[in-house]
Amino acid sequence: MTLVLFGLLVLLFALNTPIAVAVGVSAVAAFMLQGDMNLMLVTQRMYAGADSFPLMAVPLFMIAGNLMGAGGISRRIVRLADALVGHLPGGLAAVSVVSAMFFAGISGSAAADTAAVGAILIPSMVRRGHTPAFAGAVQAAAGSIGVVIPPSIPMIVFGVLTGASIGKLFAAGIVPGIMAGLSLITVCVLHAKRHGWQPEHGFSLREVASAFRHALWALGAPVIILGGILGGVFTATESAAVAVFYALFAGLFIYREIAPRQLPGLILQAGITSSIILFIICSASVFSWYMAIQDIPAGIAEWLTGITTNPVLLLLLVNCLLLLAGTILETTAALILFVPVLLPLLPALGLDVIHLGIIVVMNLAIGMLTPPMGVCLIVSCSIASTRLESITRAILPFLLALIVNLALVCLFPQIALVVPDMLFK
Numbered sequence: 001m002t003l004v005l006f007g008l009l010v011l012l013f014a015l016n017t018p019i020a021v022a023v024g025v026s027a028v029a030a031f032m033l034q035g036d037m038n039l040m041l042v043t044q045r046m047y048a049g050a051d052s053f054p055l056m057a058v059p060l061f062m063i064a065g066n067l068m069g070a071g072g073i074s075r076r077i078v079r080l081a082d083a084l085v086g087h088l089p090g091g092l093a094a095v096s097v098v099s100a101m102f103f104a105g106i107s108g109s110a111a112a113d114t115a116a117v118g119a120i121l122i123p124s125m126v127r128r129g130h131t132p133a134f135a136g137a138v139q140a141a142a143g144s145i146g147v148v149i150p151p152s153i154p155m156i157v158f159g160v161l162t163g164a165s166i167g168k169l170f171a172a173g174i175v176p177g178i179m180a181g182l183s184l185i186t187v188c189v190l191h192a193k194r195h196g197w198q199p200e201h202g203f204s205l206r207e208v209a210s211a212f213r214h215a216l217w218a219l220g221a222p223v224i225i226l227g228g229i230l231g232g233v234f235t236a237t238e239s240a241a242v243a244v245f246y247a248l249f250a251g252l253f254i255y256r257e258i259a260p261r262q263l264p265g266l267i268l269q270a271g272i273t274s275s276i277i278l279f280i281i282c283s284a285s286v287f288s289w290y291m292a293i294q295d296i297p298a299g300i301a302e303w304l305t306g307i308t309t310n311p312v313l314l315l316l317l318v319n320c321l322l323l324l325a326g327t328i329l330e331t332t333a334a335l336i337l338f339v340p341v342l343l344p345l346l347p348a349l350g351l352d353v354i355h356l357g358i359i360v361v362m363n364l365a366i367g368m369l370t371p372p373m374g375v376c377l378i379v380s381c382s383i384a385s386t387r388l389e390s391i392t393r394a395i396l397p398f399l400l401a402l403i404v405n406l407a408l409v410c411l412f413p414q415i416a417l418v419v420p421d422m423l424f425k
Contacts (some may be wrong), residue, residue, distance in 0.1 A: 326367015
């Protein structure tokens with residue numbers, strides 16, 4: 001049955017079948033061939049896969065991100081980022097990274113981060129002389145760390161799958177996310193110096209103060225979201241609901257850039273995106289449940305530990321597996337399929353479950369920059385009107401920087417664990 005399960009999955013992927021359909025059909029086919037399973041269990045398992053209070057945060061964060069993008073918050077964040085780092089060589093490239101880092105504290109989604117900031121900065125970078133491929137690559141790389149800097153939808157899914165504290169996962173993503181952002185800024189500056197690009201303007205404290213004042217309400221969202229979760233005031237789901245009301249209030253009454261007639265369209269758009277994610281979760285939960293009752297995760301874990309018992313080499317194998325999965329699978333599907341396989345390896349790896357969560361999310365964030373399933377690349381290509389082949393070549397230096405960051409987080413766990421250790425004694 002294992003051969004049927006994975007063989008049919010690979011075949012459906014090769015036929016370009018949608019991920020949710022491919023995962024669900026292969027699991028149902030395995031059930032039917034086994035012959036002693038009631039297919040009503042499939043329906044019950046799909047329902048149970050989405051019937052989770054923490055998963056309610058997914059559509060709520062999507063709505064909050066849409067409201068903040070439409071409410072002028074993205075533009076004010078870009079202005080603040082420009083005031084802070086626009087004086088660096090190739091300033092707009094660094095601005096795009098810092099803007100994405102700020103917006104990551106709101107949306108929880110890499111694709112939303114890439115689209116919201118890229119719609120403003122990719123055309124600006126092209127007008128200033130950057131090639132469309134480079135502009136798209138910068139924004140795709142910056143957007144990908146939107147799932148590492150909290151709040152993060154993949155971290156919520158990981159927490160649901162493992163029972164790990166979502167608050168601790170969010171706290172653990174802070175330092176790796178900032179470190180990744182600084183690495184991408186360094187790549188941008190080195191690229192600009194190599195090409196002789198000069199800063200577009202000088203540094204001005206007056207402009208920083210003015211931009212900060214205009215962006216104050218925009219910056220309040222991540223402060224409320226993260227402060228509430230890390231301070232134990234409310235759960236991740238409750239924080240997402242608060243973020244929706246905050247974004248609605250700021251867009252309607254503070255910035256006054258959202259008209260009431262826009263609200264149904266913004267909510268519908270968030271609902272469509274969320275339904276895709278939740279459909280994948282439903283289908284993948286059936287697949288992972290079938291793997292569990294067939295004891296497949298334990299078998300894979302035993303096979304991996306049979307290759308090597310050295311924790312460093314085993315961790316290298318796990319990272320290679322996750323990087324490969326990220327290139328061909330949507331992030332949510334990859335989490336649901338591979339996390340059950342990785343959990344039995346925790347003793348052999350010598351990892352804390354929170355540390356494993358950050359490693360998994362960082363790997364899958366890199367997968368968002370690698371074709372054919374690189375969602376951030378695809379979004380950036382669309383905005384920059386360039387070919388995937390061109391942007392793939394331009395992304396290589398940024399990929400290398402993110403892989404180095406991943407290696408550091410793997411080898412030095414305290415990079416990820418220092419903040420949760422301080423906040424959750």
